[in-house]
Amino acid sequence: MTETTTPATRPANPRFSSGPCAKHPGYSLNNLMDAPLGRSHRAAVGKAKLKAAIDRTKALLGVPDDYRVGIVPASDTGAYEMAMWTMLGARPVTMLAWESFGAGWVTDAVKQLKLDAEVRTADYGALPDLTIDPAHDICFTWNGTTSGVRVPNADWIADDRDGLTLCDATSAAFAMDLPWDKLDVTTFSWQKVLGGEGAHGVIILSPRAVERLESYTPAWPLPKIFRLTKGGKLIEGIFTGATINTPSMLCVEDYLVTLDWAEDLGLQGLIDRATANATAIWDFCAARDWIENLAEDEATRSTTSVCLKLVGAPEGTAKAMAKRLEAEGVALDIGAYRDAPEGLRIWCGSTVETADIEALLPWLDWAYRAETAATAAA
Numbered sequence: 001m002t003e004t005t006t007p008a009t010r011p012a013n014p015r016f017s018s019g020p021c022a023k024h025p026g027y028s029l030n031n032l033m034d035a036p037l038g039r040s041h042r043a044a045v046g047k048a049k050l051k052a053a054i055d056r057t058k059a060l061l062g063v064p065d066d067y068r069v070g071i072v073p074a075s076d077t078g079a080y081e082m083a084m085w086t087m088l089g090a091r092p093v094t095m096l097a098w099e100s101f102g103a104g105w106v107t108d109a110v111k112q113l114k115l116d117a118e119v120r121t122a123d124y125g126a127l128p129d130l131t132i133d134p135a136h137d138i139c140f141t142w143n144g145t146t147s148g149v150r151v152p153n154a155d156w157i158a159d160d161r162d163g164l165t166l167c168d169a170t171s172a173a174f175a176m177d178l179p180w181d182k183l184d185v186t187t188f189s190w191q192k193v194l195g196g197e198g199a200h201g202v203i204i205l206s207p208r209a210v211e212r213l214e215s216y217t218p219a220w221p222l223p224k225i226f227r228l229t230k231g232g233k234l235i236e237g238i239f240t241g242a243t244i245n246t247p248s249m250l251c252v253e254d255y256l257v258t259l260d261w262a263e264d265l266g267l268q269g270l271i272d273r274a275t276a277n278a279t280a281i282w283d284f285c286a287a288r289d290w291i292e293n294l295a296e297d298e299a300t301r302s303t304t305s306v307c308l309k310l311v312g313a314p315e316g317t318a319k320a321m322a323k324r325l326e327a328e329g330v331a332l333d334i335g336a337y338r339d340a341p342e343g344l345r346i347w348c349g350s351t352v353e354t355a356d357i358e359a360l361l362p363w364l365d366w367a368y369r370a371e372t373a374a375t376a377a378a
């Protein structure tokens, strides 16, 4: 085989983007025909669809009965910032960040809300110290999508904490176990693990989060799309399908169809698919000395956004590999995130087929060989 001989098999689906993520196997636009387009989202049919999306999310994720699940504007960012703006400021807060999305929440807390936050950061590949005062609120990202580093568990969160935990779980929900007793606010968007659409966010509140909302009024003004209470009481309608403003019923239908697929697998089935995908890549890296996981500690390796770095390759190699693979049509959107160290990021969430990951791996060898040969010849 020469450096440029291409592998015999191609991934059937080359979509490995970390968001929006691949649609689920068998997806077809024809399955969206039941969307109540042109109808009011406040008509019975629209409200029923929104309520079904909420109820089915709660059941699939195993969210406790006394927690509330709501659909809110502006995707995960909207859901997470709504939580920050409505709940922070009541007590000290520890902000944890180890990649770009967590860093964005730190900017919100420090520069926008002007909180005197305790900020703990770590470089791409690592986690910060997770020893935290249980009197503090905590803001963190379960899975750092741009570094491929996740918290290994929630043992570091005190059971008897006074503070609230605000967890951005957008690249974790449905692919990783989320221990609800440790999470007071959890947010995600449909575009990630289930391959749904952007635009709407999901916010999940524990009874303690609701208590905070009903007992605390922040010092700053809140735009309408962040308001979760009225007259000091939770707006219950948000958690039964009466959205704050107009949602896309097409996105809602897309999510409901996606849930049909996901419910057949069950939560554990969804988790297992992501784990199998990531494991195939980990095994590939373990057998090679030129590529490795960006996550330093095995226990923190993401099973969804798998981030890889090249060892000893000249700068630009990973970028050129990603470009080559895209040009071949075998891997779309696998370059590292713009703020992350140069490397590859391969989405392994539950909608991705393991056979496609396995078909992609020989292409990584190929692209590396081709790039190395091109550099040597230059």
Ligand SMILES: Cc1ncc(COP(=O)(O)O)c(C=O)c1O
Binding pocket: 018, 019, 074, 075, 076, 077, 078, 101, 102, 141, 143, 144, 145, 146, 168, 170, 171, 189, 191, 198, 199
């Ligand atoms: C950890 C994390 N937080 C927030 C976001 C922003 O999500 P959205 O664009 O759905 O608001 C992303 C998107 O990739 C993410 O991975």
